[in-house]
Every structure is written in C-alpha cells, then in structure tokens.
Amino acid sequence: MSLKDRRRFLQSMGLAAAVTATGSCQAQTRTGQIASKKAARKFKLGLASYSLRKFKLEEALAMTRRVGLEYIALKSFHLPLESTPEEIRKAIATIKKTGIELYGGGVIYMKDEKAVHQAFEYARMAGMKIIIGVPMPDVLGLVEKKVKEYDIMVAIHNHGPTDKIYPTPGSAYKKIKHLDRRIGLCNDIGHTQRAGVDPSESALKYADRLIDVHIKDVSKAAKEGRTVEIGRGVIDIPKFIRTLTKINYAGIVSFEYEKDATDPLAGLAESVGYVKGVIAAS
C-alpha cells in the first residue's frame, strides 16, 4: 500500500491522515496565526475506557459524555473478548444511543495465534477500526495477515520500563516498520515518559506510524512515575499537542486516566479540561 493509498484509506475511515512522512512534516511556528493552526488541527479527543474500569458500560458511557468526549476505545472490562455476537450487538446498541463513537478496542494482549484470531473477530463484530494491542513478536506475521484480511488497524501499545518487548514507541516501531502500514503505534505518553523518552520527540520520529495516543501525565520521568491528573505531572503537554498538530496527526487522542480507579471523574475531567485549554491557547 503506497503512502498515498494509506492516506486515502485512513481518511475513508474518518481517521488518521497521520501518514505524512516524518521528513516532510511542516513545522508550524507560533506566529500567532491561531485561526489557521486551529483549522489545521485534525485530531479528536476520546477515552480509553480502562480509565473507567470499575464502572459498568452504561455508567462509563455516561461519564464519558459528562466530560465531553465523543470517541471511545473499549477495554475488555466493558466488552469481554469472549462476548457472543449477541452480547456485542447489545453493547453496540447501548453505545450508539449515547452518540459516542466506538473507534477501537484495547489494550488487547495477543500472546498466541488463538488470541490474534479472537481479537480480530471481536473487533470485526464490534465494528472497531483499530485494535490497540500488544501482540507477541512471533505472531506479528499472523497479525499482518489479519490486518490485510479484515482491514482493521493495529496500534501497538508501549508499556514503559518494565515492558520487555515494547517499552517505548521506538522499540515497537523497529518490529513493525517493515509490515503493512496499517500496523503502527499507540503512543502511551505516560509510559513513554517513564521510559525516559520525550513523548513529543517519539511522536515526531515515528509520525508515519502513529495510529492512536494514550494521553496522561506522570509524576516522574522514571519507572516509579505514577499517573496523575494531566498538568500536575512532568510531561510537557503543550509541546506534545503542538507536535501532534505539526505531524498532522488526525487520529484520536484518548485519555487514559489511571488514578482514582473507584472515583475517577474529577481527575479525568480536570485532565480533559487541561488538554482542551492547551489546545485553545496553542
């Protein structure tokens, strides 16, 4: 699939036009031309439903609406991988009623071929455009085959310093750069920062394969870093947002608020507000 083809494909999915090769990125300087920059911004804000893992699907959707988000990627808590077609249909009907768009599923671990088959069948039935996943390297061949067969994208999620396979976007990139371009990255900027890598630099460097983003903040750029409300941690969010605009990222930027599992609404809302404020002032 050529670069042009992939761009067309992504656009047809209403998704990423993030296929601009890194080298050809147009740096947008802060010249005060805010209107033109806003027009150029293509990404949308969404939710990684792991944030609301202690809540039932209906409650999680209501909370997603409450904080003003319109796109969601479901974690298995809200739609188990082993759901029957009927259960999936029911969940989709529930989501549709809220006006929220189900764009993906994850994080889905694919440790063997069986798990790959299950993940793609699940995503297909649920109408997901992206699997945010962690496939073991030895099943990447099968993943590529499935991507071509199902026309579903796979965004490999990095899990930071303790992740032996995909600690950073760079480590995932190395393993997938030769594969179908619908296989790319979900840059989890908290884990990226915890691994000592600047999330903005990694977004820029691997822009041609950026398919999804987990946005969050962490207390420290080290293994011990804990997730906190966005704006209270160490990640340079304004720089990251400017980078997404610069690389023409047109996918979803999903909040994954891990703190306060049983009472996450205030921290999630503060995080959403912060990012919207950064966007408004950028």
Place this chain on the structure above:
Amino acid sequence: MSLKDRRRFLQSMGLAAAVTATGSCQAQTRTGQIASKKAARKFKLGLASYSLRKFKLEEALAMTRRVGLEYIALKSFHLPLESTPEEIRKAIATIKKTGIELYGGGVIYMKDEKAVHQAFEYARMAGMKIIIGVPMPDVLGLVEKKVKEYDIMVAIHNHGPTDKIYPTPGSAYKKIKHLDRRIGLCNDIGHTQRAGVDPSESALKYADRLIDVHIKDVSKAAKEGRTVEIGRGVIDIPKFIRTLTKINYAGIVSFEYEKDATDPLAGLAESVGYVKGVIAAS
C-alpha cells in the same frame, strides 16, 4: 494613598500588584518567550465557595483541595455573616488545617449602614483581606471610611444585565474611581460577557482597580447566557488570561462554577484544568 503606596500595601498583603496604570501596561507579544512570560505571571488560582454552596465547609474544603486550589473566598453558606467570634475562630481553624488560604468573603450585599458594619467586622474577625461585595451606592462613603479604618479591600462585584446598579465593571468603576484605591472591582467575567462587554477589554480598561476575578464561562453573550464548564462557552479564556498577565494582575482568579449545584466537582475540575492548560500553553 499614592500609586506607589498602594502597590506596597498590596504587596505586603501578598496580593495584587495590579496597580499598574492602564496606560503604562507593557503589552507582551506572543514571541515564544514562554519562560519569561511565566516568570511575569503573578496571579494565583482560587475558589469562590459559592460554587460549593450545597456542601458543608469541611466538604467544600476537601473538594477545593481535590481540584488543586489553594485560595478561597467564602460565601455566607460556609460562614454566616452573623457568626459569633467563636464560630469564626472554629471555621478558621478548620480551614487552616487544610492548607487553604482564606483570602476573602463574598459576595456580601451591603444594603445599609448596618450591613456595612457587619461585613467589615465579619471580615476583620475572619482575617479576610478582601470583601467581595455589593454595597448600595449611598453607603459607599461609609465603605470608604471602613476600608481606611480596617485596612480591608473591597472588590465590587458586577452581576450582569439584570443588575440595575453594577451590571458591568465599568458601571462599578464610575462609582468608585474617586474613592480610596483599596476599593476596586471583582470582575465576574460571566456576568460581564452576559452584559455584552468583553471581559478582557474591561480587565484592561479598569486594570488599576482590579482586585478580584470570578472566572467562569457562559453559553451566550446575552442575558439568557447560562454558566457552563470553562471552555464550553463563548468567553475567550486564552485572551483573558493573556490580559491578566499583560496588566500584571497579582491577585486571585477565583473559579465560580455555578452549574450542577448538587454535583459540581466534575465541572469545576474540568474548568480548573482548562484554565491551567491555557496558562501552560500561553
């Protein structure tokens, strides 16, 4: 009191150095010198406790901490104007334990001389630096006398199109500009915008008397405008924040989140996040 004296006075209170005369404001252009701009920003974020009027003082303080605010102006719901000295002492001890600084009280209506005496005695006992108030014009003489006697500032709060006396900061300014400089304005930007006045322009125009700010957002720049989460309404918050920096405002910017009276935490948190995001990216 000269301009210089007032600046010294305000600084000694750890408060506004907002006495820069409008004409001498240094416009800070967006040249990308973010670090120097951040160093120049002197205002702090706080809470107008009216936002949490359905909650007891202890609960309101916990919610204030939760959203990361460290300054509070109490509405009478949380400390009645007719409190005994013992009740006030108890409330202050409760506040002190939380690490939050009680900087003001309001909105306090002063319809007659008795109310003026009561307001100042209340503020003095509570150690408040500012009364955010609505004094009837015929008691302004007494208010000025009290300001001199108690060394407590008065910030006149505008209430929008239905307010016959102080609809806008400009209408209040006209009535107090000849009085002691410790009498100034609390620009309620929601009501200001509802009155069809640009909050940023009014902050700039009356910068020499800006003592307090109620920050919020409204759905419409008209009488019918309702308060909404900051960032979801019509007020240009980035412009307002830039204006506060430009006029060297060094007081408190207090959130007054009026929506969701019985369940305000999420909307308040989103609003705080938004303003922090705007500040970070400005």
